[in-house]
Amino acid sequence: MGVTKTHIFSVQQNDLAQAAKVLAHPARIAILEHISKQEACICNDLVDVIGLAQPTISQHLNEIKKIGLLKGTFEGKNLCYCIDQDRWMELQQAFHDFFSNINRNCC
Amino acid sequence: MGVTKTHIFSVQQNDLAQAAKVLAHPARIAILEHISKQEACICNDLVDVIGLAQPTISQHLNEIKKIGLLKGTFEGKNLCYCIDQDRWMELQQAFHDFFSNINRNCC
DNA sequence: TAGCTTTATCGTAATATTGCAATATAAGAA
DNA sequence: TTCTTATATTGCAATATTACGATAAAGCTA
Numbered sequence: 001m002g003v004t005k006t007h008i009f010s011v012q013q014n015d016l017a018q019a020a021k022v023l024a025h026p027a028r029i030a031i032l033e034h035i036s037k038q039e040a041c042i043c044n045d046l047v048d049v050i051g052l053a054q055p056t057i058s059q060h061l062n063e064i065k066k067i068g069l070l071k072g073t074f075e076g077k078n079l080c081y082c083i084d085q086d087r088w089m090e091l092q093q094a095f096h097d098f099f100s101n102i103n104r105n106c107c
Numbered sequence: 108m109g110v111t112k113t114h115i116f117s118v119q120q121n122d123l124a125q126a127a128k129v130l131a132h133p134a135r136i137a138i139l140e141h142i143s144k145q146e147a148c149i150c151n152d153l154v155d156v157i158g159l160a161q162p163t164i165s166q167h168l169n170e171i172k173k174i175g176l177l178k179g180t181f182e183g184k185n186l187c188y189c190i191d192q193d194r195w196m197e198l199q200q201a202f203h204d205f206f207s208n209i210n211r212n213c214c
Numbered sequence: 215t216a217g218c219t220t221t222a223t224c225g226t227a228a229t230a231t232t233g234c235a236a237t238a239t240a241a242g243a244a
Numbered sequence: 245t246t247c248t249t250a251t252a253t254t255g256c257a258a259t260a261t262t263a264c265g266a267t268a269a270a271g272c273t274a
Binding site: 004005006008009010013014016017018020021023024025026027028029030032033036037050051052083088091092095096098099100101102103 | 111112113115116117120121123124125127128129130131132133134135136137139140143144157158159190195198199202203205206207208209210
């Protein structure tokens with residue numbers, strides 16, 4: 001066991017959970033916040049800013065990329081990771097909808 | 108080594124990540140959605156609706172309660188779990204802020 | 215009291231996540 | 245070509261998460 005039973009939930013529920021999982025680590029929050037403040041972003045930069053080892057940063061970037069929040073473009077030997085605006089707004093909307101559709105109830 | 112280095116991140120970053128972690132499971136999304144649709148909520152109800160075993164539901168409810176999103180009130184032998192409106196709006200704001208403070212950048 | 219119902223906790227197994235050292239890859243500089 | 249720099253991948257250890265059967269606790273009902 002220990003494996004999430006995704007099949008018993010809706011696509012929307014799984015998608016939102018998947019997105020939340022990417023945000024469920026302070027390093028990835030920090031990475032996204034940092035990238036959003038830059039004009040461009042070099043990964044090596046992140047190692048210093050975040051304070052985790054280079055392979056660890058690389059893995060976190062990959063998690064973020066997997067749900068489409070980052071676009072990476074090689075600029076020579078350097079890499080420019082940037083936020084995908086469309087996907088960003090898509091997730092923003094998904095979280096907004098989730099938080100909005102809650103009724104005032106008992107207690 | 109498998110343990111998140113929370114101390115190198117800000118309180119805000121850790122808090123948001125912690126909240127996201129609770130939403131990072133479709134069962135907990137489903138539980139919150141279901142509770143929000145009810146006037147009251149009995150846990151036994153959730154076992155049927157969600158489709159996970161009773162101890163598993165109980166554990167998920169506990170995770171949600173830990174970040175203050177649920178208030179539980181015993182009504183005799185039954186339990187009424189309800190969403191804490193204040194905390195809900197607090198997290199809604201936190202996610203809203205996070206998603207809003209992203210600059211348009213390169214690529 | 216004894217039995218029933220509801221929820222919590224314990225124990226355990228399977229799997230996932232986090233982190234990093236070592237190493238690989240790839241592209242520019244000398 | 246060799247050296248350097250930047251990023252990715254591999255392998256592994258430590259820890260966390262997910263799930264559930266068994267059982268406990270607590271409050272009804274008869």
